[in-house]
Amino acid sequence: MRYLAVLGRQPEISIAELELSGFCTDIDRLGGTQKLAVELKQKPLEYLQSLPEGKITLGVSDYSGRASRKTATMEALKLKKILVRHGRSVRVVENKEAVLSTATSLHNGLSGKNGRKVELIKVDDAWFRVIGVQNIDAYARRDQARPARDAKVGMLPPKLAQILINLCGILPEGSRILDPFCGTGVVLQEALLMGYCAYGTDINERMIEYSKRNLEWLMKSEIIQTEGIRSLARRGRAPAARGDRPLGRGRPSVDGPAGRGPKVDNFQISIGDATSFKWSQSIDAVACEGYLGKPFSKIPSEVELKEQKQECGNIILGFLKNLSTQIKKNMPVTIAIPAWLREDGEYERLDLLDQISDLGYNVNNKSREGLLYHREDQVVARDILILRKK
Numbered sequence: 001m002r003y004l005a006v007l008g009r010q011p012e013i014s015i016a017e018l019e020l021s022g023f024c025t026d027i028d029r030l031g032g033t034q035k036l037a038v039e040l041k042q043k044p045l046e047y048l049q050s051l052p053e054g055k056i057t058l059g060v061s062d063y064s065g066r067a068s069r070k071t072a073t074m075e076a077l078k079l080k081k082i083l084v085r086h087g088r089s090v091r092v093v094e095n096k097e098a099v100l101s102t103a104t105s106l107h108n109g110l111s112g113k114n115g116r117k118v119e120l121i122k123v124d125d126a127w128f129r130v131i132g133v134q135n136i137d138a139y140a141r142r143d144q145a146r147p148a149r150d151a152k153v154g155m156l157p158p159k160l161a162q163i164l165i166n167l168c169g170i171l172p173e174g175s176r177i178l179d180p181f182c183g184t185g186v187v188l189q190e191a192l193l194m195g196y197c198a199y200g201t202d203i204n205e206r207m208i209e210y211s212k213r214n215l216e217w218l219m220k221s222e223i224i225q226t227e228g229i230r231s232l233a234r235r236g237r238a239p240a241a242r243g244d245r246p247l248g249r250g251r252p253s254v255d256g257p258a259g260r261g262p263k264v265d266n267f268q269i270s271i272g273d274a275t276s277f278k279w280s281q282s283i284d285a286v287a288c289e290g291y292l293g294k295p296f297s298k299i300p301s302e303v304e305l306k307e308q309k310q311e312c313g314n315i316i317l318g319f320l321k322n323l324s325t326q327i328k329k330n331m332p333v334t335i336a337i338p339a340w341l342r343e344d345g346e347y348e349r350l351d352l353l354d355q356i357s358d359l360g361y362n363v364n365n366k367s368r369e370g371l372l373y374h375r376e377d378q379v380v381a382r383d384i385l386i387l388r389k390k
């Protein structure tokens with residue numbers, strides 16, 4: 001079976017993600033993949049003719065080198081004409097470009113879940129049918145509906161949090177994911193939705209409160225039921241937690257909401273400095289967005305850049321040093337670290353790989369190509385490191 005992953009602006013992230021996650025075909029789990037398709041075994045017309053009776057909704061995206069809106073539309077109309085001649089009723093989804101946008105595919109129900117609503121993808125002479133479309137509405141909901149948000153600590157998009165978790169590789173359900181810079185808890189949220197246990201620590205007490213509020217909200221919201229992919233809560237399973245010590249308030253930091261809803265003690269949140277904290281819970285993987293330094297709306301000066309590199313580098317190395325004595329051999333650690341836009345349009349990265357290696361980690365994807373995640377012109381980009389404890 002030949003699969004096609006339609007990727008966004010950072011295709012390499014998704015390729016690494018697909019590979020390292022054992023080529024998972026669950027689009028709701030693959031944060032970086034916009035569409036997932038499988039190659040057709042027959043000609044597109046034969047495939048369409050084999051669809052169950054009733055009106056067909058057809059979308060065609062043409063990803064071939066010289067494709068245009070016109071070529072895609074022509075392919076769709078050609079197929080429609082023959083189908084109509086054979087007595088089938090067909091609606092063609094209008095192309096605004098050679099390829100249908102994710103929103104168009106999603107909102108026309110072309111996500112491969114409805115037998116007669118299909119999107120076909122053409123790449124030169126090969127044809128694929130879409131089996132999954134990124135649910136951009138669900139991602140927006142998970143991001144924007146959270147009660148405690150803070151623009152200053154950066155807004156980690158939920159799909160990037162999924163990518164960070166996926167880059168840890170295949171983990172058994174219920175594995176405990178640590179985010180030692182948990183902030184408002186996006187990685188923790190996505191870990192829970194993926195069926196893992198979440199363990200968050202952060203140096204800032206306000207962030208700890210935010211993470212707690214957000215996870216309590218998540219567990220009570222319908223999102224955990226509807227978007228909890230292999231959710232522990234949905235399966236009524238909740239691993240026993242061995243609580244950390246309290247947050248200075250005499251109550252355990254094992255803070256799943258009590259009372260209504262599924263019993264959830266599958267997340268723990270504690271205050272702690274990542275450069276010195278002793279994590280008391282067992283850890284199976286670490287996925288985090290580390291400290292990214294000051295937010296910048298314009299390119300930092302040389303002096304500012306030097307300061308930021310120093311400050312962020314110290315925290316990241318301090319954290320990795322502290323962590324390395326507390327985790328087992330081979331444990332995956334993925335961390336997004338900052339990189340800063342320069343006047344020449346390139347990003348200035350932190351050059352830490354040798355020191356990270358000396359601290360006892362193997363660096364996967366040493367060339368780090370494609371693992372820079374940013375919007376166009378974003379000053380602070382996220383540079384993803386994929387590590388494993390030696």
Ligand SMILES: C[S@@+](CC[C@H](N)C(=O)[O-])C[C@H]1O[C@@H](n2cnc3c(N)ncnc32)[C@H](O)[C@@H]1O
Nearest residue numbers: 181182183184185186202203204273274289291
């Ligand atoms: C970029 S934010 C992470 C945001 C997070 N991904 C979220 O979902 O909101 C970095 C976080 O690192 C925390 N931080 C900074 N230095 C730290 C340290 N030494 N130990 C632990 N946390 C630290 C900050 O308080 C902040 O919440």
